[in-house]
Amino acid sequence: MSHTKHKRWRRVLTQIAVGLVVAALVSGALGGCSSSETVEAIPAPTHTPAPTATPPPPTATPTPTLTPTPTRTPTPTPWPENVNPLTGEVMSDPSLLERVPVAIKIANTWPQYVRPQAGINSADLIFEHYNEGWFATRWTAVYLGKDPERVGSCRSGRLIDLEIPAMYKAVLGCSGFSNGVLALIKDSDLYPDRVASPSVGVGAPVFYRDFSRNVPLEHTMFTDPAVLREWAAERGVSGRQELEGMVFSEEPTIEGEPATCVYIPWYRQDTEWRYDEDSGRYLRWSDGAPHTDALDGQQLSAANVVVLYVPQWNTDIIEEPHSGALSIQFALWDSNCAIIFRDGMRIDGFWQRWGREDMLTLTDEEGDPIPLKVGNTFFEVVPTGEREIEIIVEPQERGRRPRR
Template sequence: MKTSPPARLCLLMAATVILTLLPLVWGLAGCGATTTGSPPTPTRTPHPTSTPTPPPTSTSTPAFTPTPTPLPPDVNPLTGERVDDPSLLDRVPVAIKISNWPGQYVWPQAGIASADLIFEHYNEGWFATRWTAVYLGEADRVGPVRSGRLIDLEIPAIYKAVLACWGFSDGVLALFRDSDLYPDRVVSYSLPETLDPDPFYRDFSRDVPLEHTGYTDPARVRAWAEAHGVSGRQAGLEGMVFSEEPPAEGEPATYVYIPWRELDAEWYYDEASGRYLRWSDGSRHTDALNGQQLSAANVVVLYVPQWDTDIVEEPHSGALSIQFALWHSNRAIIFRDGLRIDAFWQRWDREDMLTLTDEEGNPIPLKVGNTFFEVIPTEGLEVVVEP
């Protein structure tokens, strides 16, 4: 009998009980274009209540990062999409920190469907996630905007972006002040000496706690950046590779399940649109600006070493900031066109783009369109993939 995704997620909860206990073993250790039409009704079966076994880890890593091939001036370097007016690409990318928990206060977020790239990662405490959205284009409104995390020291450097986040914990703030992003590539209320013009505002139209009322948009952030001397097309954005046609290799993968502890993420491949549709905790995850379901041309799982630091991120609970070693190389899985392609991600120097390659270092192309990156630990959490 066919089951709806919400019903199916209930069946999955038994399978995730053990996964939710995994952080105790570790030490107790906030997309893209939309698609029209209704997604197909999945015909999945419940997963066994056993801890999934990670796929084999190759003992070799790519030997080199290929020299990037410059894209034509009318092609978005973050999506591979052509634009009618190349001047629309003559702007600095913007990275905005967005809340993803708790769902009853932050869903649906605004402006996600306009992002070129989204990074989802664990928040402190290893139970919920937060997003960093990267925009070369525009969005009328983006949020709720929340505080930055250690991973946000890396993402703006990769994509030559200006980072906008509401604030920082004291320990993380000290690292940002000491980074090459300060003072002209990071804007936050924790940095009042550079907060002019203020790109943030509050929206009280929803009955939610104050911390979930902050918003901005890429145009406001770019206005701030221009006032601080940063504007125009950024050098070094080459490196992402795209293709309309899927590669010959790959195994069928029409369903991807990410067992985050408090809000499971599911991606269902919609053959009609050629995109993966996002579900969160059994419900369609939509954008507040248009009500349409979030979708991605590419879903990329990045296996990234992660660990608790000695920085207290949440004073009330004592939860510690998580470090994300988004440098050097590790495993990745690319999902595009209903296929799974095993890969490696590479980033050897701070200013390098994040590239996806095979074991020989040859680039693996993404599908033209937006990409949603799932940044998961190298151990203790495994995606479930079904053909």
């Protein structure tokens, strides 16, 4: 298959390789905040251009290989007007689909400060990925069918957020960017109308701080998906988006193998999904405890858990100035292995994405689509190569994965 569709990505990677910018955007102070029951709006800040700096020599970029690759990309099938194209669910109010999705960056590091997060069970899609330093994770949640009253706490965007909003025609909302990532965001087709962040002058009412918990300042920012959409509509971004590529089925159409527990041992954070037969969904445990949503008190659950094997590597962008941790690039393009968990079983396959605006598709070795279960999906974006995580699936053997 031709790779000419990725010229824009290659330009982005080239910019990283020559080290665009290494200065980092300093986040909010770490000191504890007042525990009084107040909510403070964030004024829109004035952006100060990042100072220039001499970058270090570029690091080598690994070239992912995959054989065999699926031989064809499935032809998208248009959805009926009342079906959510991100979940396959029939909407009682189809007008909710006549709007733009929003992708919101959510904290998951330092659980004593950020858990339970708010609005997670309302998301159609969630992508979990390594944060800089390769020890814990951060999330990007995509909302279309439901709008919780608030989502957060919100954190700053990462390089993966150049890809997810493009795939799902979404507006990105986050607390900020490092200077190097901000430069790439501003050079992308997302900017300026699909990027809302205090780093680009977007403050209240889109973002606000909640001081009802005594946590460090950077864990107090929240947003409202409806208000984020209003901001986008004022800039001409609104209405139903072209979202084709996902395939769903109420019942499994492909034979799988039993998978009642999926364990993902991130370096300093454990994620576990346990299948619940009564609900037909996977329930989430984090670091040994049930992981809940602050809004409804319910345990996080997913109709589908999809492990995406994605090449990842350190760039020359300094993401965290105090530690010197580097921003991670995520090669969410071309194709690689995937494991789909639904209905208490595992199905091995591949993910594909050949064009910048293409959604992820899941296929077997012949290129035929693998349907997801109707409902929400939690994507676990795990590295390939030397940092690959050994996924443990019960009752199957440890670490088995699709053949390359």
